[in-house]
Amino acid sequence: MPEPILQVRNLTVHFYTYAGIVKAIERVSFDVYRGETFALVGETGCGKSVTSRALTQLIESPGRIVEGEVLYHKEDGTVVDLLKLNEEQIREIRGNEIAYIFQDPHASLDPLYTVGYQIAEAMEVHGKVESIKEGIKKAVDILRSVLIPDPENRVKNYPHELSGGMKQRVVIGIGIANNPKILIADEPTTALDVTVQAQILDLINQLKEKYKATVILITHNLGVVAETADRVAVMYAGKIVEIGSVEQIFKNPLHPYTKGLLKAVPNPMTKIERLEAIPGTVPNLITPPSGCRFHPRCPFATEVCKRKVPELKEMEDGHFVACHLY
Ligand SMILES: Nc1ncnc2c1ncn2[C@@H]1O[C@H](COP(=O)(O)OP(=O)(O)OP(=O)(O)O)[C@@H](O)[C@H]1O
Numbered sequence: 214m215p216e217p218i219l220q221v222r223n224l225t226v227h228f229y230t231y232a233g234i235v236k237a238i239e240r241v242s243f244d245v246y247r248g249e250t251f252a253l254v255g256e257t258g259c260g261k262s263v264t265s266r267a268l269t270q271l272i273e274s275p276g277r278i279v280e281g282e283v284l285y286h287k288e289d290g291t292v293v294d295l296l297k298l299n300e301e302q303i304r305e306i307r308g309n310e311i312a313y314i315f316q317d318p319h320a321s322l323d324p325l326y327t328v329g330y331q332i333a334e335a336m337e338v339h340g341k342v343e344s345i346k347e348g349i350k351k352a353v354d355i356l357r358s359v360l361i362p363d364p365e366n367r368v369k370n371y372p373h374e375l376s377g378g379m380k381q382r383v384v385i386g387i388g389i390a391n392n393p394k395i396l397i398a399d400e401p402t403t404a405l406d407v408t409v410q411a412q413i414l415d416l417i418n419q420l421k422e423k424y425k426a427t428v429i430l431i432t433h434n435l436g437v438v439a440e441t442a443d444r445v446a447v448m449y450a451g452k453i454v455e456i457g458s459v460e461q462i463f464k465n466p467l468h469p470y471t472k473g474l475l476k477a478v479p480n481p482m483t484k485i486e487r488l489e490a491i492p493g494t495v496p497n498l499i500t501p502p503s504g505c506r507f508h509p510r511c512p513f514a515t516e517v518c519k520r521k522v523p524e525l526k527e528m529e530d531g532h533f534v535a536c537h538l539y
């Protein structure tokens with residue numbers, strides 16, 4: 214039996230805006246197993262980033278986590294609900310046991326400090342080194358492990374002295390500096406060109422093996438999912454509609470939305486295809502559709518789909534779908 218490292222239950226996040234309450238994610242539940250790469254996929258605005266940020270309470274005003282549990286299974290066997298931790302406790306976990314790599318390396322790095330300093334600081338904050346000076350020494354090894362050439366000199370560079378791909382390697386270096394148990398990569402390659410994207414994904418895979426980490430990978434690129442993930446959760450308009458192994462999802466997609474996604478990508482192994490070609494648009498999440506949120510776009514929708522929210526049901530071993538057709 215795979216052992217869960219995270220169990221997410223009924224995670225719900227709302228944004229209280231002037232226009233109304235944006236129901237960004239609603240009762241999202243899934244497990245992530247220790248050591249796997251778990252992908253969250255879906256069109257833009259479906260709630261991937263909000264879900265991943267909510268795992269460690271990284272939701273800023275006007276957003277609020279209104280419901281849910283995120284059970285984190287530590288290596289010593291204890292289980293904590295990350296949503297019940299206070300600010301200081303969650304900050305101790307964030308960046309240390311659970312680290313993020315965000316999409317835009319420009320926004321993730323401070324232009325005023327050298328990359329060595331920034332890696333050193335990430336370690337010092339969590340008590341992994343006694344001083345920045347010691348941290349900068351270790352930063353050389355970290356730059357080496359993210360395959361930056363000439364790390365002894367690169368450590369003294371400012372972000373603007375590095376290419377986009379190199380900057381993203383530095384961001385990954387900061388992410389892994391404290392040897393996290395879970396690495397959450399939110400569109401880590403979107404801002405990069407295609408060849409560099411492949412290198413960065415390779416790097417994440419290598420680091421995952423080396424540090425025995427668990428990876429949560431957020432992407433709208435199904436080619437990336439096919440190549441790097443073990444399991445996949447498909448999101449639509451703030452809900453998870455299907456979860457399964459990569460093989461189950463690609464060979465036997467069950468939800469009409471998942472089928473549409475796969476059809477919208479002529480060849481799932483093509484890296485550059487994106488998921489934008491399903492007819493209709495993602496609904497407004499202030500007044501989401503009743504029942505199944507996909508029903509207005511679904512070719513198979515019936516009466517019940519308008520009335521009743523479908524729950525996730527297990528159809529085959531580990532393959533879940535939330536759809537009234539099943
Ligand atoms: N600060 C905010 N205020 C209001 N609504 C927000 C805010 N942040 C996110 N949302 C809403 O939450 C929903 C989910 O957004 P999220 O960023 O998680 O989508 P995503 O799946 O990551 O999309 P993308 O692929 O474009 O990154 C969207 O409808 C978005 O408009």
Ligand code: NI
Binds near residue numbers: 261262263399
């Ligand atoms: Ni996002």
